[in-house]
Structures are given as structure tokens and as C-alpha cells.
Amino acid sequence: PKPVHGMLKWPYRLHGHLFISPSSARSAEAKAFAYCPYSRFRVGAALLTKDGAIFTGCNVENACNNLGICAERTAIAKVVSAGHREFKAIAIASDLREQFISPCGGCRQFMREFGSSWNVYLSKLDGSHVEMTVRELLPRSFGPDDLGMEKGNSTPSKL
Amino acid sequence: PKPVHGMLKWPYRLHGHLFISPSSARSAEAKAFAYCPYSRFRVGAALLTKDGAIFTGCNVENACNNLGICAERTAIAKVVSAGHREFKAIAIASDLREQFISPCGGCRQFMREFGSSWNVYLSKLDGSHVEMTVRELLPRSFGPDDLGMEKGNSTPSKL
Amino acid sequence: PKPVHGMLKWPYRLHGHLFISPSSARSAEAKAFAYCPYSRFRVGAALLTKDGAIFTGCNVENACNNLGICAERTAIAKVVSAGHREFKAIAIASDLREQFISPCGGCRQFMREFGSSWNVYLSKLDGSHVEMTVRELLPRSFGPDDLGMEKGNSTPSKL
Amino acid sequence: PKPVHGMLKWPYRLHGHLFISPSSARSAEAKAFAYCPYSRFRVGAALLTKDGAIFTGCNVENACNNLGICAERTAIAKVVSAGHREFKAIAIASDLREQFISPCGGCRQFMREFGSSWNVYLSKLDGSHVEMTVRELLPRSFGPDDLGMEKGNSTPSKL
Ligand SMILES: [Zn+2]
Ligand SMILES: [Zn+2]
Numbered sequence A, B, C, D: 001p002k003p004v005h006g007m008l009k010w011p012y013r014l015h016g017h018l019f020i021s022p023s024s025a026r027s028a029e030a031k032a033f034a035y036c037p038y039s040r041f042r043v044g045a046a047l048l049t050k051d052g053a054i055f056t057g058c059n060v061e062n063a064c065n066n067l068g069i070c071a072e073r074t075a076i077a078k079v080v081s082a083g084h085r086e087f088k089a090i091a092i093a094s095d096l097r098e099q100f101i102s103p104c105g106g107c108r109q110f111m112r113e114f115g116s117s118w119n120v121y122l123s124k125l126d127g128s129h130v131e132m133t134v135r136e137l138l139p140r141s142f143g144p145d146d147l148g149m150e151k152g153n154s155t156p157s158k159l
């Protein structure tokens, strides 16, 4: 993967659509709503659908850490529950100055459910970013398209 | 717990606010957006905030089953990412005719993060329902309010 | 639910089997292995199968908090992967002095998969405990036995 | 990534240690214990620690699909709860004839917690396999080593 580095001027046009930014009002809004009393690590995500709709999400933590939901999954669940299933890009923002915030493996799999060739923007606090595809972030993945394949013996022996 | 049984006439007023229904246009909408190619089990949820906003959610499954998100968690993450953290009630709808659809333990914990005394409406397809509180669904729970307590020895010995 | 309070003398016999303890060598071992660099909150669990086998588990956290696994789920997954599916009791231990450590909703659902009438021991650091059943911890739950029921319309409209 | 293709003769020596196999007695055992009444998709995993111990795991599903645990995570949680934290390799087995079974994104993140440079063996039912590293499966990942970095503003504005 050869990520494209650069500075995003927000708001700007991505794939012909006005997009949101880690440092812009809309994404600051996403991050500002983060519910993260346990990690104190705010994450915001903004998702662009094929038909140009934009949805934002934030992390929602839980007293049982393991039951929290990441910003990316929040955004995707939100979009899907609004009737969209085709995505162009997702941008991720955090308060990290020195590092491009990257999605966890769980979120990569959640993204991949809706295709492998759409874009993920990993950003720093200053708005600089790296552009990758879902495929680059999750090589050799499986998804809904892998369901029809032949199984040797799919009947559990112990049920 | 002594659940209140009854028929909800949709749309109706809950706590003085217009609410949505398993069988109504708005909740049918929620359930209709369910992404559940693996279980084929549609679930919709509708959440009422203290200030009267209503948000709907659906289940969003994944080719790795374990990474899917329930309708209830979708609705809550959505609401939180829109800036709300005080809830009055959540209603859950499915296609089950004979049984009141009940939230999984994970969703109960996710609800409890935002208080124990708000209401959960478990419904059948015909719109009949049971009303319970989060506390009744998750007795002896822990939440963010339990964080300040004294720990005997919180330093892991093996890190 | 009327929990039975008392002091467990460890090691002791539970249901006719030698059991382990929050303060005993075996459960200290379970908790000692906790991987919790993020929360610094150690949890240990010990599970007794119907045929008298005992398995211990600890929490295993992740840099993506949401992907960690609780001690109770670790113990259950361990037991199942060793071929057991019938359980008598699970005991949970933490470093909390003032409060009985209680399972999260996710773990309650994970327990309930293997029945509702087995026991859960919530303990304090001093070894005192509360005994509850899975049913008491997760009322109105659903499990594998609820799968055969009639569905009104299980075909998603949007797939 | 240039995966190494080949046929594993089981049992065989991996990194100087006797290892297990998708088709061997030990891994058949792992897969045989799979609790998967919902997907009917059995997965087994076997993990080799640095000091030569081998642990097996299987998937453990739940009536709430989203709360199940994959075979890989079962194996890792098991190993950690036994006091090991340094791993050499994990092998994954399923009943797929035509495709190398690949870990989900969540499991990749769970593996990565314990390092990026250890090996993952994706196998087919016939015992043929692809060898990859955790890093190849989860590029641009984050882990426990990324915790110490400077944050711009880690205080949530809405707590
Ligand atoms: Zn994530
Ligand atoms: Zn749920």
C-alpha cells in the first residue's frame, strides 16, 4: 500500500461531495460527543455514503470496557439504520498529535462487511491524513460474499 | 418485578411524548433497515430521550457473527453521538408473534451505563408489550457510579 | 432474589466438589494472570462443571478496549473448548474490598447460554460472598431453547 | 506479503516444537468441541507459546450472536489465563475445503496485543496452509506500545 499523504482543507470535496474534517466544526462535533469516561480518549468518525449523505459517530464506552462501541462502528451502524449500505469513505479523528489514528481490527471487519474497495482516512489532530482502502487495512479478509462456498463438513459433532 | 401488560396504540404518548411502535410506520422503518443476512432475525429499537427526541436503531450483523451490533446498542450509540445522555425509554420490536422480544445481556449493560431507572418496552409483533426498568432487567449491576470505590489491590502482579 | 450471604472457607466443598476461592491459592492464581494494563482492574473466575472439573479464567484486555474479554467469558470459553457444557457454579473474584464483584450483562448472557439455574458466586476480597442463580442475574432472558419459536416474518425486507 | 504455501504433515515440528494440525487428532479435537448451533460453522485454533506450550480453542457462539467468541480469541484468552504472554504461532482450522480460513479483524487485533511479528497459519481442510505474520494481517495497527504517546487534548468536553 502506498498511502497518499497530504493536508485536507476542511470542508473540502471528496469524491465530488462536501466532506467533513477532524478539525472542522462537524467532526469536532462528532468527537465532542464521545462518551469516554474510562479511557479519556476521544474518537470521532465521519462516513460518506455513495449517494452523498454524511453521518458522524463517536466512541461510546461502558463500565464493562469490553462492551463499548468504537466511533467507526457507531457511524456505520447509524448509517445502516438509516437505510444506507453503500459507502465511499470514512474519516477517523482523535486527539493524537503525533500519530494517524487507525481503526481497530474489529472496526476494519465491520467496514469490510460493506465492501473492500472504499476509502479510510486516518488523520492527525492537525488535519493531515493517510488514505487507505479497507482492503489494505484488512488483507485476506472474508465477508458476506464468502458465504456460498462449499464446506467439507459443516455439522458440528458435539451439538 | 410486576410487568405492566397492555396494548400500545401507535402512535401514542409515552411520558408526555409521542412515541413510536413496533407496528407503526416509524418502527417498521427501524426494523426494515435491519442488516441481518446471517440470522434473518430483524430487530428494531426506538429510544426516547429526556428532552423528547426519538432515535431508531436496527441490528447490523457481520460475517464474523461476534462483531455484529444489536438494535438497542445501535440506537443508544446513535443517540449518544448526537449529544444526548439522558433517556426515558427504549422500545424493542422484532418479528416474533408469540414472545416479547427481550434485550441481550450486553445491551442491558449498555443501557445501564446511562442509568438504572428508565424504561424498557419488550413488544410482540401485534404491538402488545411488557414494561420493565433497566434495574429489573439487570439486577445487582455495576455502572459508572461504581468507579470511585476503594480497591484492595488494583495493581496487577503480572504486568 | 434472596441471596445467601456467608463466609466461604477455602478450599471448601461446593455441591460435593472441592471448589476454589477468591482468596485461595488457585483463584489468586487466576486473578494473578489477569492481563489488564488499561483498567488495572484484575478479575478472576473459577467454573465448576457438572462432572466436577474446575477451570479458571482472568480478564484479557486489549488496546482497543471494546475487544477485551472478561474473566467469566474466558473461563466459560475455556471449559467449552475442553468439551464441557454443563455447569454447576462460577465464582468471581476481584480486588474490591467493599463490593461484591458482579458479572457484566455480556457475561450473564454468555453464562445463560448454558442454562439458567446454575449458581454464580459474587465475592469480596475477604472471601465473603453472595450466591445467585443465572436466572436471578438475567431475568426474562432468551437462550438456545428459544430458537424454535414461530416468527411472524423473518425475511428482512432490505437484503 | 508473500505467503508461504505448502502442505503441513501433521504432527510436525514448527520452530522446533511439535505442532498441531487442522487434520490431526489434536486439532480435530479443538474443532470437535466447537459450540456453534447458530452458524454450524466449526472453527478450531491452536496456539504455540514461546516456551513450547500448545493450547487449543474453538468458537463458542451465543443466542445473541454478537456475544460469541471466536476460536482464536478462545485460544489466546486460555493461554493468557495460564500465565503465558509470548507466542510463536497460531494455526486456524475450519471445515472449508476451498478456502484458507482467515481470522476476523477482531481476532487480528486480539493477536496483535501480544506482538506483531509472530505467525498465523491459515489452513484448508486438507491441511494445506498459508503462513502470514500478525503484521501482514493487520497493517498500520496499534497496540499496547502506542499508549505512551502525547495527546493533543485527551479531556472529553462533554463528560
Ligand atoms: Zn474499533
Ligand atoms: Zn443485544
Ligand SMILES: [Zn+2]
Pocket (backbone or CB within 6 Å): A064, C070, C071, C072, C073, C103, C104, C105, C106, C107, C108
Ligand atoms: Zn463481563
Ligand SMILES: [Zn+2]
Pocket (backbone or CB within 6 Å): B064, D070, D071, D072, D073, D103, D104, D105, D106, D107, D108
Ligand atoms: Zn474472530
